[in-house]
Amino acid sequence: MGSVLNRRIVFSLMFLIIMMVYGHKADSKCVFEAIFSFGDSNSDTGGFWAAFPAQTGPWGMTYFKKPVGRASDGRLIIDFVAESLGMPFLSPYLQSIGSDFRHGANFATLASTVLLPNTSLFVSGISPFSLAIQLNQMKHFKVIVDESHSSHQPGLKTLPSKGVFGKSLYKFYIGQNDFTSNLATIGVDGVKQYLPQVIGQIAGTIKEIYGIDGRTFLVLNLAPVGCYPAIITGYTHTISDLDKFGCLIPINKAVKYYNALLKKTLSVTRTELKNATIIYLDTHKILLDLIQHPKSFGMKHGIKACCGHGGRPYNFDQKLYCGNTKVIGNSSATAKACRDPQSYVSWDGIHVTEAANHRISMAILDGSISYPPFTLNSLCPSYL
Known part of the structure; x- marks a missing residue:
């Protein structure tokens, strides 16, 4: 009799715990109703290829099983963040067919810059969709949403609520x-x-969005690009310029300078905007750890690209990017993808793999790289 009673008590406790955990998830609601993303290829979910259709090859092979406008073998950080908040992947603002903007929009496009690309500072190959253009797109999007709700125009089924x-x-x-x-x-x-x-310019953009009701901002810092095969092979250097991990010392020193200044500037901006939450995310830290110590994270290759041409040590050729085929010398060569991208940090020598993006995203969600402290998991139920 006692054993039966004990089993009933244990069962009741287990049932209560399950209801508390899953019931809370079902009843809880994320404080954020949408995400609006600004950026370059690290965040582009298809905007560039919507404007300039061309993507072919092994892109998207890990998760989507086909190219879907992302510069990776799978999901990006913005995808993981959206998933964690129980939202669908963000539709690119530039994609006219099949887009659903009820949970936000992605203005990021491949090759975008912060500063205007038509200045003398930039070489060719830069996207026309600079941060200023992306901000204007955001403002126009808000006008459309507000007007649609005010006049009850068609299209509301794919637009967010007015107060979003x-x-x-x-x-x-x-x-x-x-x-x-x-x-x-x-x-x-x-x-x-x-x-x-x-x-x-980044700080100024935050202030402008604050002026149209934006209150919570996440700003990712600059990656250790001195460890990227595309930079190492494209920047003239000597062996003394490389650290013990094979990364370019002068490049990464400049990156640290940029990140320190960004963090300081955001701190100042934080004091200027009342009731705003402005978070500096040190994604550089976790990505550098991945590159320098890949085996500690269950990976094998920190610098070498998964998709490329040329073999060791970088598997990257400036003349032959991932997925392309060209005649080099007297024979045709193709930059192919590896079979195990989950073992690599670098996808194509310029961007990182889904595996790396997932590690970075987990650090964003748990608040371990946030300044000041900010844990997305505490504000929204995690669906990952």
């Missing part, structure tokens, strides 16, 4: 192209001269 802009998460992951596009021509010292202008 004060209940949204605004994510910035941009600046890498401003930093890398001129390294080969004006060097590190030349690039450092205009980095304060880049950061000032």
